[in-house]
Amino acid sequence: xxxxxxxxxxxxxxxxxxAEFTTTPGIYHAAEKTRAAGYTWFDCNVPFPVHGxxxxxxxxxxxxxxxxxxxxxxxxxxACILQVFTNSLQIDLWALVPVVGYQFEVSGKPLIGPxxxxxxxxxxxxxxxxxxxxxxxxxxxxxxxxxxxxxKCPQLARATDDRFYLVIEAKDPKFSLAEVEAFLHTLxxxxxxxxxx
Amino acid sequence: MTTLxxxxxxxxxxxxxxxxxxxxxxxGSVTDDILKGNECPKPPxxxxxxxxxxxxxxxMLGVMIGYLIFTGVGVWGNNNPVAWGYPIVNFVFWVGxxxxxxxxxxxxxxxxxxxxxxINRFAEAMTIFAVICAGTFPGIHIGRAWLAxxxxxxxxxxxxxxxxxxxxxWDVFAVxxxxxxxxxxxxxxxxxxxxxxxxxxNSKVKAIAYGIASLGWRGSMRHWHRYERAYLLLAALxxxxxxxxxxxxxxxxxxxxxxxxxxxIFPPYFVAGAIFSGFAMVMTLAIPARELWGLxxxxxxxxxxxxxxxxxxxxxxxxxxxxxxxxxxxxxxxxYESFTFINRAFxxxxxxxxxxxxxxxxxxxxFWFKKARTNIVIIFIASLLVNVGxxxxxxxxxxxxxxxxxxxxxxxxYEPTYVDVxxxxxxxxxxxxxxxxxxxYLPVLAIAELKAIMPEADPxxxxxxxxxxxxETDASAKEMEEGE
Numbered sequence: 051x052x053x054x055x056x057x058x059x060x061x062x063x064x065x066x067x068x069a070e071f072t073t074t075p076g077i078y079h080a081a082e083k084t085r086a087a088g089y090t091w092f093d094c095n096v097p098f099p100v101h102g103x104x105x106x107x108x109x110x111x112x113x114x115x116x117x118x119x120x121x122x123x124x125x126x127x128x129a130c131i132l133q134v135f136t137n138s139l140q141i142d143l144w145a146l147v148p149v150v151g152y153q154f155e156v157s158g159k160p161l162i163g164p165x166x167x168x169x170x171x172x173x174x175x176x177x178x179x180x181x182x183x184x185x186x187x188x189x190x191x192x193x194x195x196x197x198x199x200x201x202k203c204p205q206l207a208r209a210t211d212d213r214f215y216l217v218i219e220a221k222d223p224k225f226s227l228a229e230v231e232a233f234l235h236t237l238x239x240x241x242x243x244x245x246x247x
Numbered sequence: 248m249t250t251l252x253x254x255x256x257x258x259x260x261x262x263x264x265x266x267x268x269x270x271x272x273x274x275g276s277v278t279d280d281i282l283k284g285n286e287c288p289k290p291p292x293x294x295x296x297x298x299x300x301x302x303x304x305x306x307m308l309g310v311m312i313g314y315l316i317f318t319g320v321g322v323w324g325n326n327n328p329v330a331w332g333y334p335i336v337n338f339v340f341w342v343g344x345x346x347x348x349x350x351x352x353x354x355x356x357x358x359x360x361x362x363x364x365x366i367n368r369f370a371e372a373m374t375i376f377a378v379i380c381a382g383t384f385p386g387i388h389i390g391r392a393w394l395a396x397x398x399x400x401x402x403x404x405x406x407x408x409x410x411x412x413x414x415x416x417w418d419v420f421a422v423x424x425x426x427x428x429x430x431x432x433x434x435x436x437x438x439x440x441x442x443x444x445x446x447x448x449n450s451k452v453k454a455i456a457y458g459i460a461s462l463g464w465r466g467s468m469r470h471w472h473r474y475e476r477a478y479l480l481l482a483a484l485x486x487x488x489x490x491x492x493x494x495x496x497x498x499x500x501x502x503x504x505x506x507x508x509x510x511x512i513f514p515p516y517f518v519a520g521a522i523f524s525g526f527a528m529v530m531t532l533a534i535p536a537r538e539l540w541g542l543x544x545x546x547x548x549x550x551x552x553x554x555x556x557x558x559x560x561x562x563x564x565x566x567x568x569x570x571x572x573x574x575x576x577x578x579x580x581x582x583y584e585s586f587t588f589i590n591r592a593f594x595x596x597x598x599x600x601x602x603x604x605x606x607x608x609x610x611x612x613x614f615w616f617k618k619a620r621t622n623i624v625i626i627f628i629a630s631l632l633v634n635v636g637x638x639x640x641x642x643x644x645x646x647x648x649x650x651x652x653x654x655x656x657x658x659x660x661y662e663p664t665y666v667d668v669x670x671x672x673x674x675x676x677x678x679x680x681x682x683x684x685x686x687x688y689l690p691v692l693a694i695a696e697l698k699a700i701m702p703e704a705d706p707x708x709x710x711x712x713x714x715x716x717x718x719e720t721d722a723s724a725k726e727m728e729e730g731e
Contacts, residue, residue: 078706136408212274
């Protein structure tokens, strides 16, 4: 049931070609071969993370953990500053403006009590790390992105259900319609679909 | 699909992994089966009835809070020695319920417990709704509810800041962080499934709503790569968080000097109790939900059995903590401490203490028997009893210690008013309304994650999920086919 992509979409409007697979070994081996054939601008659209597919595609380890580390560090430092500032600060800005925190004596306890500051410092570290992890993922994945050729094509709607698609984009330096089409057919897909920009 | 006989997957054969998804061998049928409760034009009548009851109870909560704010805290039974009363009992109860969700999604994820995927989504939803209920109570307990923002460090013209050396403020941060992180975890996990619902939507409104909620997720493997990393990081962050939250709640008690509260056992004991009550609530909700929504192929008897084991373990830990408290009270030689515990068991609130012991310590012991762990009726009744027992545990801790402390001249009995009781019941309405709306409009199970644990998901065709030894793949595949 493979279509002839070259007749369906004009060359200028072509985003890329998609090959459809029904099994995980199918998409896995297809990704390996696509990478080996030297394509770089390709992606797999799959309903769930297929184990090891990212490595087969040659996806580099994400920088996200580094972001999260610095997010957590920011939370920790902010929490320490917040607690010390609000509970014990006493400085004179430019020797004129007194800046005083809310100094509240409780049973003669020190205003800066490191032990008492631990729970809030811990919670703020976790909070900032988690926010960085989630919004960092969105940022690196360029989400939200409400328009995308893959989303536009109704034939690819099953990428979130039970089908696996390998898309080679037209901006790949090695892209040539006839060659890529022939190459995708060698991967034994269910069908090959042309994607409009 | 549900008409097929359900295979018994509770057998203990160490050479073979238990099957976690029954009667499904294709990814498409998993999607159809999970989403049929969301996609059917009309939910079952029982859903409407449950929603009507829950919504009425939620409205009652609103009325009671309104009455409280307009009249003052005098409408409650709180009095001078027992200033905490019902609101704080309910707060601790609901926060405890909220612990199972993140435990299942984070700790069981790190331990690679694959059975968690069937229950994590709605346990997380339950966590969020429970924390909303929990947050309501301190908010109205402060007396002047319109000044609740004083809990947060917001710069103000009075030059006044919260007191960071107080455990009550630690609580604000702990519960606030817990709520935010649980919400993020829940939402992040839901994005791929919302995209599935978007692509299957049969109306424009649904397509747009799910489309916006799923942020344009298109299942790109490059996205999945970062997504999986983020999920792992969140799990690693939420694990210490979930342990810290109820520890911090227990500091509210342990950092004070009241007999019966001022003990070092409180943090671990509270955390165990929280997990105990949370799992009981997951079972209380899962059993009707799997009947009503036809999810028995995913939340199998084995899942319930595993949860029973967790309840047995944590229930025994709680029982150990009860007896250890008594032992230490005697061993310390402190007359106030000893008196408090004897007073708890045999004093005016002895009835509450014995309800607590029989529900929390004795009831879960039935789960030593496999027959009980696989019998839905017994599980359901036991989980309800555990919920009751855990509420009474908080009642016993809060009320007995405050009512009878050091000087008999400052003692005072506590009795809740009808406003207390109706507010508490109303919080169940709030909880259930959210939950019922959730199971109708959001993906109730983690669809993408469930597909990933199917043996068909393995790109190398070994079927590791169900079978460790590669040589036996064919045999087990044949057996699975027979099971269909």
